[in-house]
Amino acid sequence: MKTGIRYQLFILTSKVAVSTLILLSVxxxxxxxxxxxxxxxxxxxxxxxxxxxxxxxxxLSSVTALGFAWSFAQKVITPLNTVAESARKIAEGQLSERxxxxxxxxxxxxxxxxxxxxxxxxxxxxxxxxKKWNAAIxxxxxxxxTVLQGRIQGIRDGVFEKDDRQFAIxxxxxxxxSRLIDDLRVLSLSDxxxxxxxxxxVQMDKLIINSAELFRNELxxxxxxLVIEAEEMAGFVDKMRIGQVLSALLSNAIKYxxxxxxxxxxxxxxxxxxxxxxxxxxxxxxxxxxTIFDAFYRTLSVRSEKTDGSGLGLAVVSAIGRAHGGKVCCxxxxxxxxxxxxxxxxxxx
Numbered sequence: 001m002k003t004g005i006r007y008q009l010f011i012l013t014s015k016v017a018v019s020t021l022i023l024l025s026v027x028x029x030x031x032x033x034x035x036x037x038x039x040x041x042x043x044x045x046x047x048x049x050x051x052x053x054x055x056x057x058x059x060l061s062s063v064t065a066l067g068f069a070w071s072f073a074q075k076v077i078t079p080l081n082t083v084a085e086s087a088r089k090i091a092e093g094q095l096s097e098r099x100x101x102x103x104x105x106x107x108x109x110x111x112x113x114x115x116x117x118x119x120x121x122x123x124x125x126x127x128x129x130x131k132k133w134n135a136a137i138x139x140x141x142x143x144x145x146t147v148l149q150g151r152i153q154g155i156r157d158g159v160f161e162k163d164d165r166q167f168a169i170x171x172x173x174x175x176x177x178s179r180l181i182d183d184l185r186v187l188s189l190s191d192x193x194x195x196x197x198x199x200x201x202v203q204m205d206k207l208i209i210n211s212a213e214l215f216r217n218e219l220x221x222x223x224x225x226l227v228i229e230a231e232e233m234a235g236f237v238d239k240m241r242i243g244q245v246l247s248a249l250l251s252n253a254i255k256y257x258x259x260x261x262x263x264x265x266x267x268x269x270x271x272x273x274x275x276x277x278x279x280x281x282x283x284x285x286x287x288x289x290x291t292i293f294d295a296f297y298r299t300l301s302v303r304s305e306k307t308d309g310s311g312l313g314l315a316v317v318s319a320i321g322r323a324h325g326g327k328v329c330c331x332x333x334x335x336x337x338x339x340x341x342x343x344x345x346x347x348x349x
Contacts, residue, residue: 013066020061078102079109083116095124144177183312186244187295190319197238197323204273205230207239208266211246219250223259224279230266235273237344241320242275248313249277249340258282261335272326273344278333289330293318317342 082099089097098120099113151170154160189195208230216226246264253262260280267274284292295315314328317340321328326344333339 010066010069013069016065021055075106076109079113083113086116086120090120090123095120095127141177141180144173144180147173148177180312183316186316186319187312190323195319195323197241199236199238201234201236202239203232204235204237204266204275205232207235207237207242208246208264208275211243212250212264215247215250215254218254219262222254222257224253224257224262225260227261227263228265229263231268233266233268233273233346235344235346237273237324238320241323245275245317245320245342246277248317252313252340253277253279256282257337260337263333263335268346271346273346275342275344276339278335278339279337280333280335281337283332283337284330286332292330293328314340 079099079102082102086097086099098117101110101113148170151160151166151173155162155166160166186195209228212226212228219226250262250264257279258281263276263278265274265276265278293314295312318328321342321344324344326342328340328342331339331341
């Protein structure tokens, strides 16, 4: 109890009262010692009733000061107690617990409660997101691992032949697993602010053309015609990461677009390098245009069709865009489908 605020304030008030009484006596004595010659003998010595009045005044002052101190302590102690109680409950796993405001609190303690509750809100959201991430990661990893395990066990037991087709299936699963791990690593680095870029001055038109051309045959096999419109310009970017962006966007086009044209553009507009990938359909509903960049999010149409994909591609695109100081958005394409646009600041080294 001696470490409590109430006790400390009581001791402090008592010290002030005693110190005031001592100082009053010292000053009174010094004053009349100096001017004793101007007073008849013994007239300067305080009478009993003077001492009584002085002591009573000091006691009353002490009681009054203690009352004010106690009232002030209540304004401080009550909010601190509710914060401490909430902190204990949160430490025990009750993340929905929040500190409560009281009618008797000062501005600083009110701000403390607000900041504590804000911290608790973020902690609850982070915990919820972590659970979702863990569940999603486990779900996405389960499929390729299960296929690999089943195929390998089947080859060992003689159920499957040791031919090129089986090895191609195994290789495809390992490649998918590798891509998933790489995407998770990019998002993890982005969330922790450690997604570092290795920038260099590159010709954006050549980078766009070379990256997109790698997908031409695969696009044509899906009935998609690749059209590239790239303005000649230089950009100070991470060449590999921009290639990764185009790879993710064109892979999505191959998976989800209807047969038709795939338009890839790169232009300088209003001081920004704007890279777009557009298709002829089916497009993305406007109400989902912002959430498609969240990790593991998949549109309702994709989920209903059970199309392969982890839902990380656009999240990786968004993370790379932010790392470059730019942003990515989804809008309606002039072709009638979806347009994913990446805006990068046109800065040079």
